[in-house]
Amino acid sequence: MTAGGGGGAGAGGVTSGKKRQRSGSYSRLSSTIGIIDSSRPDNTLTERTQKTSVIRRTASHTFIAPSSSAAVSRGFNDSATADVVLRLFVDQLPLFDTDDSESISAVDSDQSDVQIYLHSDVLCRSKYFATLLSDRWQKESNDVDSGNSSRIFRLNLGVPATPGSIDHHLAVLQLLYTNDFSTTIHNVSVALCLLPVALELIFEDCIKACVRFLEAVPWAEDEERKILSIVPLLSKEESQELLARVSIDKIDSSEQMLHGLILSALHNHPNMAFAKAFVAKLLRDFSSKEAAKRVLDGAFQSSLKIVKESLEEYSSPDFRGDHNEIEAIQRLNLHTAMTNGRHLVWLVERMIELRVADTAVQEWSNQAAFTADLLRALRDDAWRNIVPGLPAVVLRCTCKLSNAVATGTILATRQMFIRKLYHVFLSSISGSGRIIVKELLLNHSGSGFTCCTLELQMLDAFCTTYVKSRYP
Structure with a gap:
């Protein structure tokens, strides 16, 4: 995972140095920058919250319930108690040079930028965010004001320009707030959509939930091809049961x-x-x-x-x-x-x-x-x-x-x-x-x-x- 902006490279380096690194990436690597805003007045934050508290989603890819003004205290997208403001934006630059613009045009322009309010202690369930918000990264950042205890982290996370990409990231972020993954991961299609994002953010609990679900349910032929494309990103223990179900002539x-x-x-x-x-x-x-x-x-x-x-x-x-x-x-x-x-x-x-x-x-x-x-x-x-x-x-x-x-x-x-x-x-x-x-x-x-x-x-x-x- 590479970080954009001034301090992005440091985040990626900390992640690979301290945590278990997963090889490869299912989609384009995210661009993230962490900025700590210690001088921002509360009324300014509240005013911005009123404009962006509702998460926009595409109609065809809905994994999470729409946010409402009656957000649960210290819950997902709760602006009153959040100390992290995360901006999800669609990265329009393809990973490889290509003339195929269908995947980019398929993403609604209205859904290319989403802002949500999260909590740093919850985000630490993701090893990527845990490293990004760690003291080591804060000391390396030039935009840190360590003298103020009421700091707000402002992060940018780039997602691939593919249909439903923002929804998949939102669903994984919402799963950070729960230990019950069964209500969200209820079919193979959802598991295959969320697993690459969980691997990207190194969200181990979500990775295990997706893998266990895929191990227990039947697959269609096209779903098996997608699973084979994700298997190289998993560890040997995680992929063992999945590979055992794949016919031998396809692992050649x-x-x-x-x-x-x-x-x-x-x-x-x-x-x-x-x-x-x-x-x-x-x-x-x-x-x-x-x-x-x-x-x-x-x-x-x-x-x-x-x-x-x-x-x-x-x-x-x-x-x-x-x-x-x-x-x-x-x-x-x-x-x-x-x-x-x-x-x-x-x-x-x-x-x-x-x-x-x-x-x-x-x-x-x-x-x-x-x-x-x-x-x-x-x-x-x-x-x-x-x-x-x-x-x-x-x-x-x-x-x-x-x-x-x-x-x-x-x-x-x-x-x-x-x-x-x-x-x-x-x-x-x-x-x-x-x-x-x-x-x-x-x-x-x-x-x-x-x-x-x-x-x-x-x-x-x-x-x-x-x-x-x-x-x-």
Whole structure:
């Protein structure tokens, strides 16, 4: 909350230094200036009171009863005993530059300035006013006459130029004079209107009343969106019950952020190795393992779908054209499959590292059509000069998943893993496929990774899993 005028900044600084600060603001921050008038004659104050004792309100947003001449002693808007004169005015300056003037024009010009009479001891229920009226703030103000005990505080409070804004502030100010909030906070709409003002003024009792009411009643869809916009302004304890009622797919900002980082690391970042290492660390340190699993599962499904579609288009082309066009399209399909296959390897490594690869194992072991397309593609000699590492990439995924199951990192049933994964993907290194992969790996013998070691490693994993499943 920022203060306007000569001493406004001090008020804001005291508030953030002494009291619990609430982050953000639901509306435009108020402009407030506190002036202590110690020389004002009583008859002048009475004369002004007769002109402004009735609070003006819009007809469509009425939360409080109209003030009358028979005000309750030391009650709300009682000019006879008040020591604080608060002026509410509509701040016509928008928070951001905008050409939309509908919200400003919707505020009646007659309701843009309201003066009410309050009591400092009651206002102190609001931590904002308590700080503004404190001795520390009075000493910092240049307009203080500490020698006079009958001082009158004159405050200005700016409110947003939105329909009903003054009424919402008046309703919260009137609630300072009562402990019974149920008569005013009687529906979700009222609670959502008053809660941002209570947060602005740091009126804790009103905040708790609004939050408890929202926790206990049903919401409409548009009301839930408003609640989600206010939740970041609440403390963790206050927002816990509200967030528990919100569907999980609507609290996905962190998952969207993580998903975007994964896509950027895999596709867009020029220094891919650095980006992958950074995202891998984020995944390890991510607070929610389930959220990380959902993000990785989604990325795995997307990359696997692209690999399958690319190989299907390559092995069973359904387009016509000249030789050069067909060759270019087929090269593109193989490169796409190879690139996303490498993405699959990295994603599988991250899922195994976090022990969340159970869905990937199940999905990878049900790819009979994908294996058939892969074998048809490997029978063609064109892939040797375009993407010679494609079979090795597919086998690396199989090998990593099989080893993870064998070591117990991933839990999988014998029927699902042994019968499906073994028969589907081990067929890719049998017969003609085995000869192709052997030739491929012999060309990369410098890395010390041969066809025999790969097959033995896979068979060892399969046999270990089978023995463990039969003889636990």
